[in-house]
Amino acid sequence: MNQSPSSDVWKSVNSNSSNGVIKKSDQFLFRPEKEPIYTPGMSAQPLPLPLQTARLTLRLPRPEDAEDLLAYYSRADVARYLLEEPWTPDYAREQLGKRVARTGLDSETRALALVWEQAGRVIGDLGLWLTDQRGEVAEVGWVMHPDYSGRGMATEAVRPVLDAAFEVYGVHRITAQMDARNVASARLCERLGMQREAHLRQDCWSKGEWTDTLIYGMLAADRAKT
Numbered sequence: 718m719n720q721s722p723s724s725d726v727w728k729s730v731n732s733n734s735s736n737g738v739i740k741k742s743d744q745f746l747f748r749p750e751k752e753p754i755y756t757p758g759m760s761a762q763p764l765p766l767p768l769q770t771a772r773l774t775l776r777l778p779r780p781e782d783a784e785d786l787l788a789y790y791s792r793a794d795v796a797r798y799l800l801e802e803p804w805t806p807d808y809a810r811e812q813l814g815k816r817v818a819r820t821g822l823d824s825e826t827r828a829l830a831l832v833w834e835q836a837g838r839v840i841g842d843l844g845l846w847l848t849d850q851r852g853e854v855a856e857v858g859w860v861m862h863p864d865y866s867g868r869g870m871a872t873e874a875v876r877p878v879l880d881a882a883f884e885v886y887g888v889h890r891i892t893a894q895m896d897a898r899n900v901a902s903a904r905l906c907e908r909l910g911m912q913r914e915a916h917l918r919q920d921c922w923s924k925g926e927w928t929d930t931l932i933y934g935m936l937a938a939d940r941a942k943t
């Protein structure tokens with residue numbers, strides 16, 4: 718089974734199950750290695766990294782970030798609405814190994830992984846990945862250390878990445894999907910200006926139960942209106 722390169726943590730609408738094992742259908746459409754990337758609206762300029770916000774630096778992940786990510790991904794409260802169980806040190810290294818290849822929607826992986834740092838410590842991370850063949854529909858997901866929550870930092874980190882998705886990568890639409898009980902994540906979508914488009918009832922078997930999924934979306938045209 719092909720695994721989605723970036724939706725391995727975040728809930729995917731196409732998730733399904735069998736015998737309690739989560740399987741994700743192949744939402745990614747892998748390009749043959751030599752085929753040029755076809756993304757009609759993509760800028761000729763690469764995404765300028767790192768991205769700097771008032772409080773945060775967003776950069777590509779490095780293998781040595783495993784320890785900082787483990788500090789929050791190993792927590793039960795963080796994993797509660799993720800598809801994965803709390804991380805172990807080995808799993809953290811494995812994940813970082815995958816994420817370092819996700820250098821942009823224009824890369825072979827068709828995905829961008831970023832971590833955000835405050836005072837030299839990685840306190841959160843996000844993934845942005847293409848879900849269609851044209852390269853104009855993307856999905857986004859995020860996780861942050863609970864010690865830093867409630868201060869608008871996730872909002873501050875994700876906002877410039879949505880900007881980059883539309884302005885640098887020329888995407889037409891971005892979605893975010895989450896367990897319907899994940900109120901903090903839904904509120905983050907709303908702060909970012911995404912619209913709640915669907916509430917799917919018990920569409921995903923996760924951690925021993927059928928769970929509902931919320932889908933939020935934002936179009937390039939929505940941004941033009943604001």
Ligand SMILES: CC(C)(COP(=O)(O)OP(=O)(O)OC[C@H]1O[C@@H](n2cnc3c(N)ncnc32)[C@H](O)[C@@H]1OP(=O)(O)O)[C@@H](O)C(=O)NCCC(=O)NCCS
Nearest residue numbers: 795798859860861866867868869870871872894895901902
């Ligand atoms: C989803 C998640 C990143 C949201 O974190 P968060 O702390 O709620 O989000 P922010 O950092 O943007 O902070 C927003 C909160 O800070 C407050 N805040 C304070 N200053 C703020 C500012 N300058 N700007 C925006 N919000 C601010 C907001 O009012 C909001 O609080 P509220 O929800 O009580 O209204 C976090 O809950 C998380 O990592 N969860 C575990 C992993 C997970 O489930 N990921 C999603 C999978 S789909």
